[in-house]
Amino acid sequence: xxxxxxxxxxxxxxxxxxxxxxxxxxxxxxxxxxxxxxxxxxxxxxxxxxxxxxxxxxxxxxxxxxxxxxxxxxxxxxxxxxxxxxxxxxxxxxxxxxxxxxxxxxxxxxxxxxxxxxxxxxxxxxxxxxxxxxxxxxxxxxxxxxxxxxxxxxxxxxxxxxxxxxxxxxxxxxxxxxxxxxxxxxxxxxxxxxxxxxxxxxxxxxxxxxxxxxxxxxxxxxxxxxxxxxxxxxxxxxxxxxxxxxxxxxxxxxxxxxxxxxxxxxxxxxxxxxxxxxxxxxxxxxxxxxxxxxxxxxxxxxxxxxxxxxxxxxxxxxxxxxxxxxxxxxxxxxxxxxxxxxxxxxxxxxxxxxxxxxxxxxxxxxxxxxxxxxxxxxxxxxxxxxxxxxxxxxxxxxxxxxxxxxxxxxxxxxxxxxxxxxxxxxxxxxxxxxxxxxxxxxxxxxxxxxxxxxxxxxxxxxxxxxxxxxxxxxxxxxxxxxxxxxxxxxxxxxxxxxxxxxxxxxxxxxxxxxxxxxxxxxxxxxxxxxxxxxxxxxxxxxxxxxxxxxxxxxxxxxxxxxxxxxxxxxxxxxxxxxxxxxxxxxxxxxxxxxxxxxxxxxxxx
Amino acid sequence: xxxxxxxxxxxxxxxxxxxxxxxxxxxxxxxxxxxxxxxxxxxxxxxxxxxxxxxxxxxxxxxxxxxxxxxxxxxxxxxxxxxxxxxxxxxxxxxxxxxxxxxxxxxxxxxxxxxxxxxxxxxxxxxxxxxxxxxxxxxxxxxxxxxxxxxxxxxxxxxxxxxxxxxxxxxx
Numbered sequence: 001x002x003x004x005x006x007x008x009x010x011x012x013x014x015x016x017x018x019x020x021x022x023x024x025x026x027x028x029x030x031x032x033x034x035x036x037x038x039x040x041x042x043x044x045x046x047x048x049x050x051x052x053x054x055x056x057x058x059x060x061x062x063x064x065x066x067x068x069x070x071x072x073x074x075x076x077x078x079x080x081x082x083x084x085x086x087x088x089x090x091x092x093x094x095x096x097x098x099x100x101x102x103x104x105x106x107x108x109x110x111x112x113x114x115x116x117x118x119x120x121x122x123x124x125x126x127x128x129x130x131x132x133x134x135x136x137x138x139x140x141x142x143x144x145x146x147x148x149x150x151x152x153x154x155x156x157x158x159x160x161x162x163x164x165x166x167x168x169x170x171x172x173x174x175x176x177x178x179x180x181x182x183x184x185x186x187x188x189x190x191x192x193x194x195x196x197x198x199x200x201x202x203x204x205x206x207x208x209x210x211x212x213x214x215x216x217x218x219x220x221x222x223x224x225x226x227x228x229x230x231x232x233x234x235x236x237x238x239x240x241x242x243x244x245x246x247x248x249x250x251x252x253x254x255x256x257x258x259x260x261x262x263x264x265x266x267x268x269x270x271x272x273x274x275x276x277x278x279x280x281x282x283x284x285x286x287x288x289x290x291x292x293x294x295x296x297x298x299x300x301x302x303x304x305x306x307x308x309x310x311x312x313x314x315x316x317x318x319x320x321x322x323x324x325x326x327x328x329x330x331x332x333x334x335x336x337x338x339x340x341x342x343x344x345x346x347x348x349x350x351x352x353x354x355x356x357x358x359x360x361x362x363x364x365x366x367x368x369x370x371x372x373x374x375x376x377x378x379x380x381x382x383x384x385x386x387x388x389x390x391x392x393x394x395x396x397x398x399x400x401x402x403x404x405x406x407x408x409x410x411x412x413x414x415x416x417x418x419x420x421x422x423x424x425x426x427x428x429x430x431x432x433x434x435x436x437x438x439x440x441x442x443x444x445x446x447x448x449x450x451x452x453x454x455x456x457x458x459x460x461x462x463x464x465x466x467x468x469x470x471x472x473x474x475x476x477x478x479x480x481x482x483x484x485x486x487x488x489x490x491x492x493x494x495x496x497x498x499x500x501x502x503x504x505x506x507x508x509x510x511x512x513x514x515x516x517x518x519x520x521x522x523x524x525x526x527x528x529x530x531x532x533x534x535x536x537x538x539x540x541x542x543x544x545x546x547x548x549x550x551x552x553x554x555x556x557x558x559x560x561x562x563x564x565x566x567x568x569x570x571x572x573x574x575x576x577x578x579x580x581x582x583x584x585x586x587x588x589x590x591x592x593x594x595x596x597x598x599x600x601x602x603x604x605x
Numbered sequence: 606x607x608x609x610x611x612x613x614x615x616x617x618x619x620x621x622x623x624x625x626x627x628x629x630x631x632x633x634x635x636x637x638x639x640x641x642x643x644x645x646x647x648x649x650x651x652x653x654x655x656x657x658x659x660x661x662x663x664x665x666x667x668x669x670x671x672x673x674x675x676x677x678x679x680x681x682x683x684x685x686x687x688x689x690x691x692x693x694x695x696x697x698x699x700x701x702x703x704x705x706x707x708x709x710x711x712x713x714x715x716x717x718x719x720x721x722x723x724x725x726x727x728x729x730x731x732x733x734x735x736x737x738x739x740x741x742x743x744x745x746x747x748x749x750x751x752x753x754x755x756x757x758x759x760x761x762x763x764x765x766x767x768x769x770x771x772x773x774x775x776x777x
Contacts, residue, residue, distance in 0.1 A: 108665030165670075191672055219672065272682050273695060307682045307695075309760050327673070332757060334740050377669040406667060433667040490668070515665075 040066040050075050069093060076100065077535050079117055079141065080560065083592040084125030096135035096160075097126065103538050103586060104488075105513050106140060107165065110540055110584070112564065114599055118168075119143040121597075127154035135160040135186075142166070145173035145197075152180035159211075160186035170195035171222060179204040185238070188216040196222035203228040212236040216243035218267045218302060223247040233259050240296075243267025246304035249274030254285040261293045268302030271310065271329070287313035301325035301350075308335045318342035322366075325350040327373045340364070354407065357389035361396025368399055374406040379433050387414035387440075394418035402427035409440040410467060415449030419456035428453050429464035435491040435516075438468040445469055451476035454484075461508075464488035474498035478505020486511040499523030503530050513538040521548035524585075528552065531559045536588035544582040546605070552587065553605040560594050561587040561605040683737075687715045687764040698756045704748050711735060715764060722748050734765040 044067055047053055057067040073096040074087065087094075101117025119141045126133055133155045143166050151158065158181045163169075171194060177187065178201055194217075202225050205212075210232065217224070224247055233239060233256055240263060242256065248269030257263070273284075287310060291297070297317045306329040321343050326336065327350040336356040340346075341363050348369040349360065360367070370393065390405060391414045400422040410432050418425075430450075438445055446467035454460060454477050461483050465473065469492035477484070478501035485508050493499070499519035502509065503526050512534065520543035531537065531552065546563065553561040565583025594604040685694045694714055701707040708719055720730030728734050728746075735747040739758040747755070747762070 105665070105668075107670045108668045109671070110665045191670065193672070273684070305682060307684075309684075373669065373673065374667060377667050377674050379663075379667065406669070431667055435663070435666070490666070516663075 036062060037066050041070055044070040048073070072096060073135075074098070078588050078590075079122065080595050081535070081588060081590050084122050086592060088125050088129035092129070093132075094126070094130050095133060096137075097122075097133065098137040098139075099141060100139045101141035103511075103513065103536055104140075105515065105538055105540065110515065112599075112601055115564075115602065116595065116597055116599070117141045118597065119147045123147045123150050123154070127151075131155060132157055134158060135162075137162040137164070138166055139164040140166065142168040143173070144168050145170060145176070148173035149176045152176045155181075157183055159183050160188075162186065162188040162190070163192045164190045165192060167193040170197040171199040171201045171220065172197040174217075174220075175199045175201035175204040178202070179206060182206060183211055185211050186214040187212070188214055188241075188243075189219055190216055192219050194220045194222075198222070200225045200228065202232060205232050208235065210236045211238060213238045214241035214265075215239065216241065216267065218243045218245045218269070218304075220245050226252050230255055230259060236260075237262075239263065241265035241299075243301060244269035246270045246302075250287065250307070250310060251285055254287055254290050257290040257294055262296060263294055264296045265299035265323075266294070266297060266302070268300065268304075270305040271303045272305040272307040273310070288316055292316035295320075297321070299323040301328075303329035303331070306330060308332070311335055311339060314339065315342060319344060321346055323348040327352055327371065330375075354389045358392045361392040364397060366399060367393075367397040369402040370397070370400060371404040372406060373404075374433060377406075377433075379408075379435065387411040390414045391417050394421035398422060399424060401425060404429040404431075404464075406431045406433060408433055409437055410446065410449070411441050412439045412444065412446060412449035412452075413441070415446070416452040419449075419452040423457060424459065425453070425457040426459050427462040428457065428460060429462065429488070430466055431464065432467035434467075436468045445473070447473040447476065451480075454480035458483075460484060462486040465492055466490060467492075470494050471498040471501065474501040475505075478502050481506050483508055485509060487513070489514040489517055491516045493517045493519060496520050496523035496526070500526040503527030510535045512536070514540070514542060516541040518543055521545055524548050525551065528555060531556055531587065532589055534589065536586065538584075538586050540584040542585075544585055545580045546582055547580065549582055549585055549587075550605045558589055558591070559587055560590045561585070562598070562602050563605055564602045683759055683761050685711065685714070685762040685764070687717075688766040690715055696762075698759060703752050704755075708735065708747070711762075711764065717764070717766075732766060735762065736765055737762045 040063065044053075044056065047056065047070075050073075053067055053071055057064045068090050069092060071091050072093060074091055074094050075098045076082070076087070077100050079099050079101045099119070099122060102111060102115065105111065106115070117140060119138060127150055131154065134157055136151065136158075137160075141163075143163060148169055151161070161177060161181075161184070174187075174189070174194065177184070205228075212232070215232075215236075222245075224245065226248065229244075229248075230252075233242065239260055242260065242263055243265070244253065244256070244267055246269055248256075250269075250271055250273050252274070253269055253271070257266070291314055294317060298320055300314065300317070300321060300323070303326055308331070318339060319342055322345055324343060324346055329352070331351070331353050333353055333355040336351070336353045337359040340349075340356060340359050343349075344363055345366055346364045347366050349364065349367060350371045350373070352373050352375045354372050357372070360370075372389075387407075387410055390407070390410070393400065393403075394414075394417050398421060401424050403418075403422075403425065404427075407430075410430065415430065418428075432446070439449070446465075446469055450463075450465050450469065450473050453463070460481065463477070463481065463484055463486070465477075465488070471494045474493055474497070477487070481487075482505075484506050487502065487506070487509060489512075496519055498517070499514075500523050502512070503523070509530065510533075515538075519539065524539070524544060525548060527537070549561050549563055552559060563582045563585055565581075598604055682695050682697050685696055696710070696714075698707070701710065704722075712719055717733050718731055719733050719735065720728045722728050736744050737747050737755070737759045738744055738761050740760055741758075744763070750758075
C-alpha cells in the first residue's frame with residue numbers, strides 16, 4: 001500500500017540522515033530541511049481541505065514551499081484577486097483549477113455586459129505552466145471558443161470541464177473540446193449561455209469507446225443530432241450522468257435509457273412526446289419499464305416541457321431518488337403530490353410548486369436542501385399563501401440544512417417556526433418578492449423572523465433577507481450572525497446603522513451583496529477594518545459617494561475599488577451633479593492591484 | 606430616478622412603513638436601477654406626464670436568473686385525437702386564450718367544422734363533439750367549465766365523430 005511505503009521511506013530517510021550526519025561539537029548540525037521537506041510532502045499529500053492547506057502554508061517558509069508543491073487543486077474565489085502569473089509562480093503542480101468570475105448579482109442584469117472575468121489569460125498561463133492539467137471548473141466567467149480550443153490542445157490528459165453560469169462560447173467551442181480531449185470524463189455545461197453555431201458537436205466526439213462519465217448539456221438551446229447522441233451513449237460504458245436538453249423528446253429519452261440503464265443521474269429533456277403527427281393507436285414506448293430498468297437512478301431533473309400524463313412513468317424510481325428537480329416544469333399540485341409521496345429518500349428538491357409543500361413535509365423526512373422558485377417571477381402575481389408552506393416544511397423536514405424560498409408574502413411566525421424546528425440550517429435565503437412587504441398578518445416588519453433565524457440557527461453561514469426590514473433586523477444579524485460568510489440584502493434597512501451593525505458584528509463575513517438600500521458613506525467607512533479580510537463587497541443603488549469610495553481605496557491599497565453605473569456616456573448636462581454618486585460599488589481584495597482589462601465604464605478608484 | 610442627488614435617492618423605496626399589509630406597493634415606480642451602459646434612465650418631462658402611475662419592473666427583481674424565467678415558459682401540452690383520423694396531434698393549451706380560439710385551431714388542424722355550442726344542448730349540427738379527459742379521468746364536453754379551469758385540468762382531447770358523438774349528444 002502506498003501509505004505504508006511512504007511511512008517506511010520516511011523512516012529510512014530519517015535514519016540515513018542521522019547516521020550520515022552525526023552531531024559534531026563545533027559546527028552546528030546541518031538543518032535537515034531535505035528530510036523535513038520529504039516528510040512534509042508525504043504528509044501534506046493527504047490534506048485536501050483548502051482551509052487546512054492555507055493554515056499549513058503559514059507555518060514557515062519551508063512549509064509554505066512544500067504545501068505549494070503538493071497542492072493539486074486550486075480554488076480561486078475571485079479571478080481578480082490575483083494574476084495568473086502569481087498562481088503559476090506559487091503552485092507548480094496544479095492538476096485542477098476552480099475559478100469564479102463575476103459576482104452573483106451579475107446574474108440579475110445589475111452588471112453591464114463586457115465587464116470582465118475572461119478566462120483567456122488563465123488558459124494561456126496554465127497552458128504553459130501545467131501541461132498535465134486535468135480539470136477546470138469555471139463559474140460566471142467569460143469563456144470564448146478560442147479559449148476552449150486552446151484548452152483542448154494544451155492539456156493532453158484533460159479529463160473534466162465544468163462550466164457553470166458562463167457565457168461567450170458556442171457549440172463550435174464545445175465541439176473542439178469533444179473532439180480533442182480524448183481522456184474526457186466530464187463535460188458539464190450548466191446554466192450557461194451557449195450560442196448556436198449550428199455545429200453538430202455531439203458527432204465530434206471521437207470514434208470508439210469514450211471515458212465519459214458525465215455529460216450535461218441541458219442549457220444548450222439548440223437541437224442536437226440524436227442518432228449521434230445515441231451512438232455516443234452506446235460507446236460510453238462509464239456514463240453515469242446524462243443531462244439532455246429540451247430538444248430531446250420522451251421517445252428519444254426512452255431510447256437513451258434503454259441503452260444506458262446504469263445511469264445514476266438523468267436530465268430528462270423535454271419530457272414531452274414528439275408525436276405531432278404520431279399515428280393513432282401506435283404502440284407507445286413503455287416508459288415506466290425503462291425507468292424501472294434504471295436501478296441506480298438517484299437524481300432526476302429536466303422536465304422542460306412536461307406533459308403531465310407521462311409523469312407517473314417515473315414512479316418506479318421515486319423511492320430511490322435522492323435528488324429531484326422539477327423547477328423547470330409547469331407542474332400543478334395535482335400532478336406533483338402523488339409523485340412526491342413516493343419520494344421518501346429525497347435529500348434535495350427543486351420545484352416551483354409551493355402548494356405541494358404539505359406533501360413534501362409529510363413524506364420527505366430526509367430533506368436537506370429545498371429550493372422553491374416562483375411560478376410567476378414578478379412582484380404582483382397572486383400566489384398561494386406561502387407562510388403555511390414554509391411552516392409545514394419546518395415541521396416535517398427537521399434535517400433541513402439549506403433553503404431558498406421565493407414567495408409573495410410571509411409572516412414572522414412562519415420564519416420563526418423554521419428557525420426553531422430546523423436547527424441544522426446553514427443556508428437560509430428567503431425572497432419575499434414584494435419589496436418592503438411587511439408581515440402580511442400583523443403588518444409589522446420582518447425583523448423578528450430574521451432575528452429568530454440568526455439567533456436559533458447556530459450554524460448559519462449564508463443568509464439572504466427580504467421584505468420590510470428596519471435597522472433592528474441588522475442589529476440582530478450583527479449580534480447573532482457570528483458564523484455568517486455570505487449575506488444578501490435588497491430593499492432593506494433604514495440608515496447607515498444597518499450597514500454598520502453588519503460590518504461591526506459579523507467577523508466571518510466574506511461576501512456582502514447589497515442593492516437598493518439606504519446605506520451610505522458612514523456605513524461604508526465603518527467597515528474599513530474588515531475589507532482586507534473579505535472576498536468582496538457589492539453595493540448598488542445605495543447612497544454612496546465617490547469620495548467615500550476613494551477613501552477606502554486610499555486607505556486599503558490591497559482592496560481594488562471599482563465604481564460603475566450607467567452614466568458612462570458623458571453627453572448629459574447634469575452629469576456634474578451626479579458625478580459624485582456611485583451607482584454601483586464592487587470592491588475586492590487583490591494581491592496584484594487593479595486589473596488591466598477594466599472596460600471604459602468601470603472606474604477604479 | 607437613478608440620478609437624483611444622493612440624499613434624495615430611493616427615499617420612497619426605503620420609507621419605513623407600518624401600514625396595513627399590501628399597502629406598501631401602491632406607489633409610483635419610475636426608478637429603474639438598470640446598469641446597461643447604452644441606456645439612459647433619465648425620464649423626460651413628457652414621459653412623466655404621459656406615463657400613468659403604474660409600476661415599472663425593477664431590473665433584476667425578483668432575483669431569478671433570466672435563464673430560469675425563459676424556461677418557465679408555461680407550456681401545457683395535450684394530445685389531440687380525432688375519431689377516424691390516422692394521426693395524433695399535440696397542442697399547447699396555453700397558446701389559446703379562450704374556447705373559440707382553441708376550437709378554431711382544432712377545426713383547422715383536423716379539417717372539420719364544429720356545430721354551435723350551447724350549454725344545454727352541447728354541440729349541435731355537425732355530428733362532431735370535442736371532448737376532453739380531465740385530471741380525474743372523466744370525459745367531459747369541451748366548453749362546460751370556465752376556460753381557466755379547463756386548461757388546468759385537461760389531460761387530453763378527443764374529437765368524437767359519428768355514432769359515439771351522437772350517443773354523447775343524446776346522453777347530455
